[in-house]
Amino acid sequence: MAEWADEYFYLSVESSYTQGVWETRPFQVAILNAMGNDDIVEVNWIKSARVGCTKCITIALAYFAEHRQRNVIMWQPTDSAAEDFMKQHAEPTIRDVPVLRKLAPWYGRKHRDNTLDYKRFTNSRQWFIRGGKSAKNYREKSTDASIYDELSSFDDDIEKEGPPTVIGDKRMEGSAYPKSIRGSTPKTKGECQISKAANEADEFFYRYLPCPHCDEYQVLEWGGEKAKHEIKWDSPETVLQAHYECKHTGCVIRQHELEGMDERGEWRSGSGMTTRDGLKFYCDGKPVDAPLSVAFHIWAAYSPWTTWGKIARDFLRAKGDPNKLKGWVNTTKGEAWEEEGERVEAHHLYMRREQYPAQVPQAAVVIVGFVDVQDDRLEASSWAFGGERGTESWLVEHQVFRGDPGRHELWNRLTQWRHSRYEHESGVMLPIAATGIDTGGHYTQMVYSLPSATRVSGYGPAKVQTSALHPWWVAPARATKAA
Ligand SMILES: [Zn+2]
Structure with a gap:
């Protein structure tokens, strides 16, 4: 798709500051190619403003209809956004991209194949561009590609029929190459x-x-005012000259060096998979199949259409006002905004639920038990840990053992529980790898006298004594998922 775009796509005057021939930027190559790669079913792109997402999605529309002979449905958050997209992006593209214009003899006049939410080309391929608010807009004919633009602005449940991506992706059930x-x-x-x-x-x-100085690869990050590295500036007066400080060696990187860096860039996933072009994927240097679903994150620091100085200046302008700062975090950093403060809205907590088809989700890698000792009972929990960069945890089980902690019978029941195994999403049965037990109550010596670890196939319930439960029970706020 990236090659097609470089050869045929054109920036229309209505939809960009600069009119002219499209040139795919290095960081856009893999994203465009993943959209066009038949082995990949799902492409998720989390992004800031100024990285060309709307253009890339317009390219996908044109490429699928003209080059791949496929039907496309695009949803925008609202009906008026859909209409705006058609007028500002889709129609000028038909006019300015000759290979598409050839398939649209009706361009510029009234015709049943040429409406504000629908186009039908002479190769019989169709575009539907619809608002994403009402369920009826998801009940279209079959399609090969479903595009959701600004997905986070959609309702999360479309008139009680389900999430937009779930009901929208159903439109592709008959397609040989769903996307x-x-x-x-x-x-x-x-x-x-x-x-x-x-x-x-x-x-x-x-x-x-x-x-460009020490050759160490790194993800560009914001860092922040107090950080040692990343985007740095000397004073508010000179903020527009901000530079980037290399995380490895502290090298000073100037804005004009970004382009050359991006040309040599590569995409790496948390599991160690890499790709440069969205077509060939590698693990440990060996070629592997393309994943079925992929996600990419890119933000303004990579953009050739802004500068590190402007990013920092916008931060200084926004930082005193939580609303402006939220806007800056979303649209410049391309990151979700974490609500501050103690208050937790029931609705927000409820929205954080996740569904997974086993006791322990795929992203978890280890289970740890924790036990609170009370005078009339033991309260035992097993937690799974893992996830993106190891920052997530899930409560797997909570058990209350009533009885007298001064007697061995109660502790024997706990020892049995420490041998629990839980079904992991991969099918593996995971044991509790280690257990922490509260020694701060009235039964310190009972805990100390527990039999030492019993091995369960390689690693088993080892005993971890803690004098205070507190640090064990409080996971970092960003890591906690609603159970
Ligand atoms: Zn360096």
Whole structure:
């Protein structure tokens, strides 16, 4: 798709600051190709503003209809957004991209194949561009590609029929090459649809660029005012000259060096998969099949259409006002906004539920038990840990053992529980790898006298003594999922 875009796509005057021939930027190559790659069913793109997402989605529309002979449905968050997209992006593309214009003899006049939410080309391929608010707009004819633009602005339940991506992707059930494309700036953490979709993808890719001075690859990050590295500036007066400081060696990287870095960039996922072009994928240097679903994250620091200085200036303008700062985090950093403060709205908590088809979700890698000792009972919980960069945890089980902690009978029941195994989504049965037990109550010596660890196939319930439960029970706020 990236090659097709470079050869045929054109930036229309209505839809961009600069009119002219399209040139795919290095960081866009893999994203476009993943959209066009028949082995990949789902492409999720979490992004900031100014990275060309709307253009790339317009390219996908044109490419599927003209080059791949496929039907496409695109949903926008609202009916008026759908109409705007048709007028500002879709129709000018038909006019300005000659291979598409050839298939549209009706261009510029009234015709049944040329309406504000529908186009039918002479190769019989169709575009439907619809608002995503009402369920009836998801009951269209079959399609090959479903595109959701600004997914995080959609309702999460479309008139009680389900999430937009679920009911929308049903339209492709008959297609030999189904493709679901979701692009969006994120919104509020925990209820953000694009973040959820991306976290559920098989591989979540971040973009690594080599430092032009020490050659170490790294993800560009914001860092912040107090951080040692990343985007740095000397004073508010000189913020527009901000530079980037290499995380590995502290090299000073200037804005003009970004382009050359991006040309040598590559995408790497948390599991160690890499790709440069969205066509060939590798693990440990060996070629592997393309994942069925992928996610990409890219933000303004990679963009050739802004500068690190402007990013920092916009931050300084926004930082005093939570609403402006939320806007900056969403549209410049391309990250979901974490609500501050103690208050937890029931609705927000409810929205953070996740469904998984086993006792322990795929992303979890280890289970740990924790036991609170009370005078009349033991309260035992097993927690699974893992997830994106190891920052997630899930409550797997909570058991209350009533009885007298001064007697061995109660502790024997606990020892049995420590041998529990839980079904992991992969089918593996996972044991409790280690158990922490509260020694701070009235039964310290009973805990100390527990038999030492019994091995269960390699690693088993080892005893971890803690004098205070507190640090064990409080997971970092961003890591906690509603159970
Ligand atoms: Zn460096």
